[in-house]
Amino acid sequence: MIDWKDKREFWISGAKVIDPETAKMRTGSVLVQKGAIAEIVWQKAVETELPVLDATGYVLTPGFVDIHTHLREPGYEEKETIATGTAAAAAGGYTSVVCMANTDPVVDEPSVVEFITKRAQQVGRCRVLIAAALTKGLGGEVINEYFYLKSAGAVALSDDGKFVTNSQVMRAALEYAGFHGLTVISHCEDAFLVENSQIHEGYVSTRLGLKGAPAAAEEIAIYRDIRLAQLTGSPLHIAHVSTAGAIDLIRKAKRKGLPVTAEVTPHHLTMNDELLETYDRNLKVNPPLRGKRDSAVLLDAIRDGAIDCIATDHAPHNEIDKQVEFDMAPPGMIGLETAFAQLHTELVVPGKLDLVDLVRLMTVRPAEVLRIQGGRLRKGEPADLALIDPGEEWVLEKHLIRSKSKNTPLIGKTFTGRIRGVFLEGKWQSAILEEG
Template sequence: MNTLVLKGVRPYGEGPLSDVLIRDGVIAGITSHDPNTDPHTDPHTDPNTPDTVVDGNGAILLPGFVDLHTHLREPGREDTETIESGSTAAALGGYTAVFAMANTDPVTDNAVVVEHVARRGREVGLVDVHPVGAVTVGLRGEQLAELGTMARAGVRVFSDDGHCVHDPLIMRRALEYSKALDVVVAQHAEEPRLTAGAQAHEGANAARLGLQGWPAAAEEAVVARDCLLARQVGARLHVCHVSAAGTADVLEWAKARGTAVSAEVTPHHLLLTDDRLATYDPVNKVNPPLRTAADVERLRQALADGVVDCVATDHAPHAPQDKDTEWSAARPGMLGLQTALSVVVKTMVETGLLDWRGVARVLSERPAEIAGLPDHGRPIAVGEPANLTLVDPAATWVVRGADFASIAANTPFEGMELPARVVATVLRGRVTAAAGRIPA
């Protein structure tokens, strides 16, 4: 019997300090330090000496984070990230489950690649790695991939992320199959005929810098179309990396009419704007692009209101030769796993838009619910799985990409001081990260 005690923690940042007893991967007791606690509801502590004790020193205890949108690059680009290095970054960032996107080489469009990614995730064992299956063969948008076979291999989310499923007939067929299979299709919303050659958000900054514009309508139009399709066939739709204020308006409209649509926003779209493009530094190049301060403000409010459901990192590592080049040739993408919590605290908690229960909702509970993970995003309560994250809300730190666990270092937050830090991560009662390290 394996036991772990988290001492002196505050579940959801509320109430008095508590000690949380975990036995064989399940929360077995929560003992309040409050002497007035009702003894009939206060669980008993373990009479035996626990195998491991983590002193929380007043840290906030949250459900372990779940990332619906992670690029682990394996197989094919192990020079930029591997399942091991990405899992390490995820654990250090407070994550207990991640969804590995399908744009690998070979593409995750069949059960063989699905099983490889899942097996490597289990072997590393730091987070639960869930393969995302491609919607179309080779991400080419021409022919549906083997959705049924991949679903039987355990895939719960399908996406051609990096490419939009732009053909409405193929998207409708994908939604019809997803309904029958009880899975979700996650769309990279980008009408390619409106973004050919685009380099930056279409607006004043792009015009001044001489960069071809990327209109927000390219995202909004696809989201509107797919919401209509999802409602017609009765399927679930998930919208990846929402970046535009107008997209939030479309989502609000669709949800008010009963459409089964969910959406994610990235940390960088909650904090950064296209003003950063003035230096032409490709670290700020991302798909979809950074947009305006008005878009950022709308996305923050939409996340607080539940119009946008959750935060997903779109963690996208790149090799130096793919990023440290001229703007037009640079690959789009940013690291996100080890900075996500801090950016959410800076943009949502410090602004008063979310409390710590809200942080649990957007980083853990809603993404787990969207993906259908029964053991993640669960309440902190006796009898629940012990997938947990400890956070020091008073900590501050300076971002250094070279210090990250990822093989790549392409973070747009380099040198920025951010609030809050993960103290420890617990996966099924086992400490997978503590004090910025992976236990031996």
């Protein structure tokens, strides 16, 4: 349980401190007082009577913000709970997550928002914010009472996992959400084009004899929602963008000044459908891993701002769920604990992306997209911070995973860069199990 009344005072000194808002990394020291950032000084050492945590050699950033997490509670506690999911988040450097509404019951009533909020206060290891459902039971037909959902604490709206097929319903949802100052997060895929699909439609799906989901399914849906954002003037956020064509559409929308933002997952940035030759069920995700060219275009898009942020789409499924024929396996992989390490290893170490830019994409930018707190290094804000050892090499072993589900294709992989832990309102939580 989080000790919300933690009152310790200390300096974290000598770290390379990243301020995502100014996109600068400098040696500095941060004073934590009563759970808040009390002072930031750009010098290696400080003269003080207070305890000093020597963080020389480490990188200190605001805690990461994940705006696309599936915590599975209530209803699917065999896959993940608020306790295990937030422990996984903290181990991955996250201090805030936004959880999706496809639980059982669906988050379409204020009482469910209140339940999750209360549970997170009891057992959470990071802040839990809530995206409530756009439509009743995620059914795509009847829009929910956004005023009451917002009053209960919801920060966004999404039928994630499902595309709202009825354009009139989506138009009304956008209008109503915009009126209440809530961003709609859309899971864009044409439901008919992706029916029974297993992987990306292309050379690999033909070779493996698996039914493919064409890139067009995603792009048709994105085009419709961009048009509806234009029609209504309401903010639209596109979840887990995965195709080059989708990036074209988003670029055009942004050029027109439309209120459209988008996210990409670590797996779509770093993996492609060629890996599926192994038929590893943990590589089955929705939207599917696309072609090599798509990943390259996604990387360009995070570099130049066409994509606003990185979100994990952490989607836990237990081993029994995944130990079935490929066609029967539910889509999704966990991602909270590996997002930073994977992107640091695959993109920052080889020089494809700056560390500061990666941190921006995981902190201030997702917070800006949903207009929520967190992800900034500011005096007076809660001391939600992540401590990173950028040089540490480590291997992801199954027993190190804190998520209740272990569905990741990355077990056994060597990473460069490791989250050492987070401060949540100044309270330290180690990311490394042996250290407790």
